[in-house]
Amino acid sequence: MADVWQSSMDHAVAVARKAGEMVRGALKDDRTVMTKSSAVDLVTQTDQKVEQLIIQSVKEKFPTHRFIGEESVAAGESCNLTDDPTWIIDPIDGTTNFVHAFPFVAVSIGFSVNKQVEFGVVYSCLEDKMFTARRGRGAFCNGEPLQVSEQTDALVTHLTCVFRVRGAGTAAINMCLVASGCAEAYYEIGIHVWDVAAGSLIVSEAGGVLLDVDGGDVDLMSRRIVAANNRTIAERIVKEIESFTLQRDDAPLQS
Numbered sequence: 001m002a003d004v005w006q007s008s009m010d011h012a013v014a015v016a017r018k019a020g021e022m023v024r025g026a027l028k029d030d031r032t033v034m035t036k037s038s039a040v041d042l043v044t045q046t047d048q049k050v051e052q053l054i055i056q057s058v059k060e061k062f063p064t065h066r067f068i069g070e071e072s073v074a075a076g077e078s079c080n081l082t083d084d085p086t087w088i089i090d091p092i093d094g095t096t097n098f099v100h101a102f103p104f105v106a107v108s109i110g111f112s113v114n115k116q117v118e119f120g121v122v123y124s125c126l127e128d129k130m131f132t133a134r135r136g137r138g139a140f141c142n143g144e145p146l147q148v149s150e151q152t153d154a155l156v157t158h159l160t161c162v163f164r165v166r167g168a169g170t171a172a173i174n175m176c177l178v179a180s181g182c183a184e185a186y187y188e189i190g191i192h193v194w195d196v197a198a199g200s201l202i203v204s205e206a207g208g209v210l211l212d213v214d215g216g217d218v219d220l221m222s223r224r225i226v227a228a229n230n231r232t233i234a235e236r237i238v239k240e241i242e243s244f245t246l247q248r249d250d251a252p253l254q255s
């Protein structure tokens with residue numbers, strides 16, 4: 001990757017840390033749910049404030065860049081990836097965890113150019129772990145290189161009756177667990193591009209494999225993903241799970 005994106009990445013790390021401070025503060029006194037479109041799809045004021053903080057701060061520094069943010073899309077903005085530099089933001093990944101004070105909550109920022117993720121930043125706010133990856137340059141946690149595990153006996157961070165299962169309740173942290181070698185795989189159908197844009201690069205830069213749940217190439221707009229330490233385990237998951245299709249994130253808006 002040309003060094004031209006380094007200052008954007010440095011900014012992403014700085015703003016993710018600032019956002020994390022806001023999340024930690026709000027955990028003490030502002031976890032009120034504003035809307036609830038389903039039992040698991042919650043929104044708090046903090047989600048919205050954190051997204052605004054990130055977007056404002058990026059706009060000041062990089063006025064031509066575009067954004068796809070969970071809360072902006074919820075408010076009606078489009079969710080189309082173009083070739084332009086685009087910040088893909090999940091202000092609080094793990095909002096349900098946040099509301100319950102379950103201590104796995106992340107700020108997730110992916111950055112794509114020509115529809116390819118160039119860097120990913122996931123800040124696990126309560127663990128104070130800053131996960132970063134740049135395309136072609138490895139993945140790191142608090143500056144230490146990450147490597148997926150060599151285990152063939154899989155611990156998986158999502159539901160299946162075949163593997164041993166653990167789940168952090170946030171897609172971004174689940175993927176960082178795979179990248180860190182603490183779990184062998186993660187899969188989910190129903191996530192959105194902002195949940196996985198950053199985490200997917202962190203997994204692949206740590207040596208992991210990404211697949212669609214049908215075994216093809218992963219498509220970040222398709223709302224489905226398998227991330228694993230190696231291809232054998234990724235393909236086993238593809239074989240074991242029953243896949244289904246959801247409306248894509250970039251489906252035309254209903255008028």
Ligand SMILES: O=P(O)(O)O[C@H]1[C@H](O)[C@@H](O)[C@H](O)[C@@H](O)[C@@H]1O
Nearest residue numbers: 092093094095096169170171195
């Ligand atoms: O907390 P958010 O950002 O809404 O993301 C969660 C997603 O909505 C759920 O479907 C997933 O199960 C979680 O892993 C996500 O992180």
Ligand SMILES: [Mg+2]
Nearest residue numbers: 090093094195
């Ligand atoms: Mg999320």
